[in-house]
Amino acid sequence: MKLTYRDALRQGLKEVLLKNENTFLIGEDVGAYGGTYAVSMDFWQELGPEKIMDAPLSEAAFTGLAIGAALGGLKPIVEIMTVNFSLLAMDQIINSAAFMRYMSGGQITIPLIIRMTTGGGRQLGAQHSNSYEGWLAHIPGLKILVPGTVEDARYMLRFAILDPNPVLIFEHALLFNMQEDFKDIPKDFSPYQAKLRKSGKALSLISYGGMLHKCLEAAEEMLKFGQEVEVIDLRCLRPLDEKTIFDSIQKTHRALIVEEDWKSGSFSAEISARIMENCFSDLAVPVQRLCRKEVPAAYAKHLEESAIPQTKDIVHKLQEMLT
Amino acid sequence: MDTSMQMKMLMDMRRVRKMEEVCAELYTKEKIRGFLHLYIGQEAVAAGVINLLNAKDNVIATYREHAHALLKGISSRAIMAELFGRIDGCSKGRGGSMHLYSVENRFFGGGAIVASGVPQSLGLAMASKRLKERRRTVCFFGEGAMAEGVFHESMNIASLWHLPVLFCCENNLYAMGTSLMRSQSQTDLVKRAQVYVMEANRVDGMNIFDVVEKTKQALEYIDRESKPFFLEFQTYRFRPHSMYDPEKYRGKAEVEKWKTRCPIEALEKKMKEQNILSDEQLRDMDRQIDQELRDAVIFADSSALEISSDLEKDVFAPMKDQAYETHL
Numbered sequence: 091m092k093l094t095y096r097d098a099l100r101q102g103l104k105e106v107l108l109k110n111e112n113t114f115l116i117g118e119d120v121g122a123y124g125g126t127y128a129v130s131m132d133f134w135q136e137l138g139p140e141k142i143m144d145a146p147l148s149e150a151a152f153t154g155l156a157i158g159a160a161l162g163g164l165k166p167i168v169e170i171m172t173v174n175f176s177l178l179a180m181d182q183i184i185n186s187a188a189f190m191r192y193m194s195g196g197q198i199t200i201p202l203i204i205r206m207t208t209g210g211g212r213q214l215g216a217q218h219s220n221s222y223e224g225w226l227a228h229i230p231g232l233k234i235l236v237p238g239t240v241e242d243a244r245y246m247l248r249f250a251i252l253d254p255n256p257v258l259i260f261e262h263a264l265l266f267n268m269q270e271d272f273k274d275i276p277k278d279f280s281p282y283q284a285k286l287r288k289s290g291k292a293l294s295l296i297s298y299g300g301m302l303h304k305c306l307e308a309a310e311e312m313l314k315f316g317q318e319v320e321v322i323d324l325r326c327l328r329p330l331d332e333k334t335i336f337d338s339i340q341k342t343h344r345a346l347i348v349e350e351d352w353k354s355g356s357f358s359a360e361i362s363a364r365i366m367e368n369c370f371s372d373l374a375v376p377v378q379r380l381c382r383k384e385v386p387a388a389y390a391k392h393l394e395e396s397a398i399p400q401t402k403d404i405v406h407k408l409q410e411m412l413t
Numbered sequence: 414m415d416t417s418m419q420m421k422m423l424m425d426m427r428r429v430r431k432m433e434e435v436c437a438e439l440y441t442k443e444k445i446r447g448f449l450h451l452y453i454g455q456e457a458v459a460a461g462v463i464n465l466l467n468a469k470d471n472v473i474a475t476y477r478e479h480a481h482a483l484l485k486g487i488s489s490r491a492i493m494a495e496l497f498g499r500i501d502g503c504s505k506g507r508g509g510s511m512h513l514y515s516v517e518n519r520f521f522g523g524g525a526i527v528a529s530g531v532p533q534s535l536g537l538a539m540a541s542k543r544l545k546e547r548r549r550t551v552c553f554f555g556e557g558a559m560a561e562g563v564f565h566e567s568m569n570i571a572s573l574w575h576l577p578v579l580f581c582c583e584n585n586l587y588a589m590g591t592s593l594m595r596s597q598s599q600t601d602l603v604k605r606a607q608v609y610v611m612e613a614n615r616v617d618g619m620n621i622f623d624v625v626e627k628t629k630q631a632l633e634y635i636d637r638e639s640k641p642f643f644l645e646f647q648t649y650r651f652r653p654h655s656m657y658d659p660e661k662y663r664g665k666a667e668v669e670k671w672k673t674r675c676p677i678e679a680l681e682k683k684m685k686e687q688n689i690l691s692d693e694q695l696r697d698m699d700r701q702i703d704q705e706l707r708d709a710v711i712f713a714d715s716s717a718l719e720i721s722s723d724l725e726k727d728v729f730a731p732m733k734d735q736a737y738e739t740h741l
Contacts, residue, residue, distance in 0.1 A: 112543070140543075146573070151532040151566030158536020161521055162471070163544055166536070181563075185526045186533065194514035194522070195505030196727030230728045254730035 093272040095237075095265040098244035099129045103167070106251045107133070107141055110165055113251065116143040116152050117169030126171050127207060127266050153179035153204070157186050160202045165251060170206040173222045173260065187256040188231030199254045203247070208236075208260040209300045209350055210398055216386035219394070221350045223260040223299075224357030227327035233257040234327040235281050238302035240270035242325060246281040262300035282326045284334035290318030292412055293344040296335060296361060298324040301348045301399065308404035317412050327357060335361065336369050343374040344411055348399055353381035380407055414625055416689045421464060422621050423684065424698055426456040426677045429480040431702045432489060433652075435710065436479065436496060440656050444714070445496045447509050448525075450477040454651035457676035458583050459484050461624030462551060465632055469546070471537045473521040473530040474553040476511035477650075481553055486518040489709035499716035506719055507727075519548070527588075528554060528561035531580075535567055538576040542639065549635060551579045556645075557588025559605060560597055568609040571641040579631055580606070580643040583618065585650045590662035606643035618648030619674040622683075649674075 093101075107113055119126055121134035121144035134142040145152040149170060156166035170176045176183065183204065190198045210219030227234040233255055237243045243261070250257040287302065288309050297305045302323050309319040320338050324330070339345055345365055347358040362377045383397040414422070433451040440449050452459065459480040463472065466485075474481040482492055487503050495502025496510055504514050504523075511525040521537065524530045534552035541548040558564050559582065571578055582602055586593050593600050606613035612634060617623040624646065631642040649671040653660045660668075684690035 146566070146569060148563075148566030148570060150563040151535070151570055154529065154532025154563065154567070155536040155539065155570065158473075158521075158533035158538075159540045160536070161533065162537045162540025162548075163546075164536075164540045181526055181529060182532065186524070186529055190514075190522070191730060192728055193504060193508045193512045194516075195502070195507050196730075197504070197514055197516045198521075199730040233729075253732060 091272050092269045093240050093244070095240050095243045095261075095268045095270075096127065096129060098240045098272065099261060100131070102244050102247040103129060104133065106167070106247055107137060110251060112163065113165040113167060114141050114143060115167045115169060116145050116156060118145055118147060118171050120144060120169050125169065127261070127263070130169070149175050149178035150182055153182040154186065156202055156204075157182060157190075157200060160200045161198065165201050167203040167205065170204060172218050173206050173208040174217050174220055176204075176206055176222065183226070183232070183256070183258075184229055188229045191255075192231060200256050201254045202256045203250050203259065204256070205259045205261060207263050209262040209264060210387050210394060211264045211300065213389055213391055213394060214387075215389045219387035221382075223258070223327060224349070224351050224360075226258055227357055231256065232328060233282075235259045236299040236325060236327060237261065238265070238299045238323050238325070240268065240272050242281070244272065245275050245279055248275075249281045260299065264300050265303075268303070282329060282331065284325055284331040285323045286320060286334070286338070287323045288319070288321040290320040291342055292317040293319050293346060293408065294322060294335070294338040294342045295319050295346050295348065295404070295408070296322045296324065297348040298327070299350070301350050304399065304401045304404055305348055307401045308408060311401070311405045312408055312412075315409070317408070319408060332364060332368070335365065339365060339369045340372050343372055345373070345377045346380065346404075346407060346411060347377065348380045348404055350382055350398055352384050353379060354384060356381055375411060378407060378411060380404060414622065418464075419680065419684055419689065422460050422625070423677070423680050423690070424702075425460040425464065425484055426621070426680065427698060428489075428702050428705070429456045429459065429483060430677060431706055432479060432483065432492070435706050437652070437656070439496070439710070445510070446498075447511075448476070449496075449510050449656045450654065451652045452477055452480040452650070454671065454675070455583055455585060455618065455648045456480060457621040457624050458581065458618045458646045458648055459553070461621050462579075462581055462628050465625065465628055466549060466551065469519060470549040470551065471519045471521060471534070471541070472551050472553070473534050473537065474523060475527070475530065475555060475558075476523070476525045477555070478513055478523050478553070479510070482513040482515070482520055482523070485515070485520045487513060487515045487520060489705055490712040491515070493709040493713035494716045497713040497716065498718070499713060500719045501712070501716040528558035528564045530554065531558065531564050531567040532570075534578045534580075535571050535574075535576045538571075538578045539574070542577065549577065549579065549632065551581060553581045553583060555588065556582055556584040556586070556593055556602060557591075557596070558582075559602060560588070568606065568611065568643075572609040572611045575640045577635045577639045578641045579628075579635055580641060582643065582645045583648055584645050585648050587650075587654070587663065589654045590658070592662070602645040603643070611641055611643050613643040613645070616644055616646045618646030619676045619679065621676055621680050651675075
């Protein structure tokens, strides 16, 4: 069976909304409009305005409201239209959602899910095209999920809803129309582990979300040159599954990290540092990174594309590292 | 207010006053560190409002929240131990003065980001409404919070969605050192709430009778209509903003003038006029309070420190061992 990433998100979301009495979806245009990316299309009509709450353009307030609702015994799912708008709610996300449990001495639990669209590539300009999941992964107290496949889009939410902690889910804007073969949930499914999407011995290509598919294409391309590249999908940035990364590097002795975010202070820097700290003697060559050029996202298609790592850039880098 | 209620109010206000004075003293002895914001002068607000609540009602407050925490039922022992940074503190010594919590007492902080508790109070009210728990939700904040964007977002939503929150603005005229006149264009705070089609009232926060009467009216409205209500309590803090504040922004004469309106002295005077308070009773009260606080300080001082190896505990809540397939 084929399923799109959008429909997988829809099914996953509908399932948890139907199954959990105290769960509701809140955000801008999630109801009457049907969701900016049509993930909740028709939910409002079917499930009603208590379950599907159209919020005013008040990111800080409806995120704070969701935190309060979680304190009060509900299980809110917040949709923030794009990752850039989450900056307006950042105080609530960090100072309260992430820290409240710790600063209350472990008394408080905040079972909260925040979904948002991340990533560029759709000519939406500098204020709609960023990838701030790496930033948020910096914060203790938040779990960061980055579904890059249809299966993850379908099932991650099922686990997130049972998590008594704030879980942030970043849905990549370029993946909504992607179709993949889709099967029932695997027995050992867990959203908190990295996964090998392709096995190989030549090099560990580490990525997630929107970049994952470019990495898979690049790995496919490398087969023509007789190089079997291993592709790791991180899936969850915090808590980070280091073991899958380190195990892979012990096998391949080479690592390239591909990330859509800027290089300075990025999550790829974190991965690179951890590899250096833990696998230094396993490395045959220094860890390399491919990241977004350090400019705000440009509108013009050719400019935006040349700022974000593309398949050909990854292939080029892989060839450079493997010869 | 009947005699016993007046006596309770007096007792609570004096407990708060004394606790804060003890805190100030312990701060100079370096038993308490970090930021310490004292409530002295504003006692009538917390005492008047919280005494009208039920144990199951929700309270969310600010960084100047020792009084609210105490009166909502957190013991002076647990508060003092928290200020000492000890394991028996209400937040296990991890929160400190600005982050007192007690889920058991439905006290949700203690927040150090101005206005951050305001949207959270909406969610608490919504949860209570949906779960049919009939808990009221009371949100305390200072007038400084009314300059924050999230405050306006929250007022709009509370009114729009009929979220039954009692908003208690403790207007002590200064956001740290910046006066209301210097920071906000509309200084009639009741008008500001009314803009959001919300019921609102102004209260003399130095007069416990006025606090009780108007809070009662507001709570009755909330219980009846299940809609929000905004109260502006006009009050004053007699002490500096925190222990670091040299108070260059206000004159001594102004502070002295407000001190003549001390809510505790005012109530005592009124009770004596009614012949329902004797000096003997006052002495008894002092003895009780002194004993409570001496005990709290001894308790805090002898409480253990959390072992450092537990430092990384409770960042995340543990996952419940649930079979996902059976759940869904």
